[in-house]
Amino acid sequence: MRPVRDALAWAEEAPGGDVGRVHDLFLTDAVADRHPELEHRADAAGVRVARVTEKAAAGLSDTVTPQGVVAVCTTVAVDLETALAGDPRLVTVLVGVADPGNAGTVIRTSDAAGADVVVLAGDAVDPHNGKCVRASMGSLFHVPLAAHRDVDAVLDGLRARGLTLLAADGHGDTVLDAGADDLLRAPTAWLFGSEAHGLDDATARRADHRVRVPIHGRAESLNLATAAAVCLYASARAHR
Amino acid sequence: MRPVRDALAWAEEAPGGDVGRVHDLFLTDAVADRHPELEHRADAAGVRVARVTEKAAAGLSDTVTPQGVVAVCTTVAVDLETALAGDPRLVTVLVGVADPGNAGTVIRTSDAAGADVVVLAGDAVDPHNGKCVRASMGSLFHVPLAAHRDVDAVLDGLRARGLTLLAADGHGDTVLDAGADDLLRAPTAWLFGSEAHGLDDATARRADHRVRVPIHGRAESLNLATAAAVCLYASARAHR
Numbered sequence: 001m002r003p004v005r006d007a008l009a010w011a012e013e014a015p016g017g018d019v020g021r022v023h024d025l026f027l028t029d030a031v032a033d034r035h036p037e038l039e040h041r042a043d044a045a046g047v048r049v050a051r052v053t054e055k056a057a058a059g060l061s062d063t064v065t066p067q068g069v070v071a072v073c074t075t076v077a078v079d080l081e082t083a084l085a086g087d088p089r090l091v092t093v094l095v096g097v098a099d100p101g102n103a104g105t106v107i108r109t110s111d112a113a114g115a116d117v118v119v120l121a122g123d124a125v126d127p128h129n130g131k132c133v134r135a136s137m138g139s140l141f142h143v144p145l146a147a148h149r150d151v152d153a154v155l156d157g158l159r160a161r162g163l164t165l166l167a168a169d170g171h172g173d174t175v176l177d178a179g180a181d182d183l184l185r186a187p188t189a190w191l192f193g194s195e196a197h198g199l200d201d202a203t204a205r206r207a208d209h210r211v212r213v214p215i216h217g218r219a220e221s222l223n224l225a226t227a228a229a230v231c232l233y234a235s236a237r238a239h240r
Numbered sequence: 241m242r243p244v245r246d247a248l249a250w251a252e253e254a255p256g257g258d259v260g261r262v263h264d265l266f267l268t269d270a271v272a273d274r275h276p277e278l279e280h281r282a283d284a285a286g287v288r289v290a291r292v293t294e295k296a297a298a299g300l301s302d303t304v305t306p307q308g309v310v311a312v313c314t315t316v317a318v319d320l321e322t323a324l325a326g327d328p329r330l331v332t333v334l335v336g337v338a339d340p341g342n343a344g345t346v347i348r349t350s351d352a353a354g355a356d357v358v359v360l361a362g363d364a365v366d367p368h369n370g371k372c373v374r375a376s377m378g379s380l381f382h383v384p385l386a387a388h389r390d391v392d393a394v395l396d397g398l399r400a401r402g403l404t405l406l407a408a409d410g411h412g413d414t415v416l417d418a419g420a421d422d423l424l425r426a427p428t429a430w431l432f433g434s435e436a437h438g439l440d441d442a443t444a445r446r447a448d449h450r451v452r453v454p455i456h457g458r459a460e461s462l463n464l465a466t467a468a469a470v471c472l473y474a475s476a477r478a479h480r
Contacts, residue, residue: 105463105466108459108462108463108466109459109462109463109466110457111457111458111459112453112455112456112457112459112461112462112466113456113457114456114457115457137459137460137461137463138459138460139457139458139459142457142458142459143457177477177480178477178480213352213473214476215352216352216353216354216476217350217351217352217353217354217355217379217382217383218351218379218382219348219349219351219352219377219378219379219382220377220378221352221377222348222349222352222469223345223348223349223377223465225463225465225466226345226348226349226352226465226466226468226469227469228466229462229466229467229469229470230469230470230473233453233470233473236454236456237417237418240417240418
């Protein structure tokens with residue numbers, strides 16, 4: 001339900017645009033009765049609407065407990081150039097992150113922290129994967145998103161925009177505490193690796209700094225989404 | 241594998257203690273061959289060791305892909321008084337958090353941020369739930385943990401220890417930014433509600449302050465684990 005509402009909100013705001021445009025809304029009678037505003041909003045935004053059976057809605061969905069409503073959209077990802085236009089000051093780069101739930105959660109967190117762009121670099125999950133869309137809680141429709149297989153090209157593009165590249169690295173030399181505030185004030189692209197393996201060394205070495213979230217207790221590490229939250233909010237604080 | 245290693249490490253450090261003590265280690269030949277140190281460490285810590293078949297190991301485990309090694313421990317949770325002994329300066333309180341993965345992740349994050357205690361208050365998940373143990377990545381064995389059904393008694397106990405109670409609340413009046421640093425310097429207990437419903441109003445009202453993580457973009461909220469990471473690391477920074 002939540003991603004559908006966000007897709008419609010996007011359609012209302014940018015009805016002429018082609019990115020993430022809603023083409024069709026399929027919903028069951030039960031959902032239409034419970035949420036009459038959905039059809040009105042879809043109509044107003046020029047979206048085709050069709051009532052379907054529970055069975056058809058379930059067939060269109062990939063979840064175990066389908067919600068009875070499905071929106072068909074064009075993809076939201078844009079090319080790297082387009083995503084990085086407009087002098088971004090905070091960019092999230094997910095390098096080789098294959099888990100859709102993790103990717104969606106980091107997209108949501110990036111949105112919350114005020115990131116301007118999210119880039120999925122390397123061999124990464126398709127952000128349109130249903131699990132990623134749901135974990136993003138609609139943020140997939142809020143933050144410009146690019147997917148690009150060539151990690152080096154992504155790093156070159158970020159650097160050409162004047163962004164400082166910070167690799168999130170549990171063994172990094174730079175500690176993310178009050179001492180890092182000056183560093184964080186610059187426009188920044190954070191590079192995050194996969195949950196299982198972290199950033200590969202070749203990518204981390206191309207960053208300006210390898211930064212670690214301090215571990216004050218006895219945990220070995222944070223998980224990807226929580227580490228990204230701490231890093232991105234540290235930047236948000238320093239930028240304000 | 242990871243929780244088993246941590247359980248053994250705990251047994252080695254506190255062989256006389258009864259909390260979280262390992263009684264038995266069951267492992268397959270394959271695991272014993274691959275990790276010969278496991279049996280040596282168990283022997284040294286006075287833990288009974290038995291080789292079992294793959295089928296038996298799977299039967300003892302609750303995961304879809306069993307690891308071939310199972311440790312049987314006494315519970316790790318202690319009573320509230322014991323957990324709060326020793327003047328804690330940073331306490332995590334999960335109020336009515338029923339999802340084991342969320343609870344385990346927040347326990348791991350609390351450990352990383354240097355929290356002294358985690359309290360599961362109200363109608364909460366059993367921290368010994370297998371999914372919670374695994375999500376905690378061993379931190380269940382690092383941080384003193386108490387479970388207590390009476391939320392008011394927990395809040396009274398925390399206040400009696402001189403802790404400032406901060407309710408994490410997306411609609412709170414106090415913003416978690418640089419302006420909150422003075423507030424955060426005090427010994428603090430953070431109260432977090434469930435992913436689905438947040439903190440109930442009665443509990444939030446008993447806190448000294450209702451604190452919100454600022455949302456700089458268009459996301460509606462953060463998820464529980466990422467919000468807790470931002471809050472706990474803000475306290476860790478202010479305490480250092």
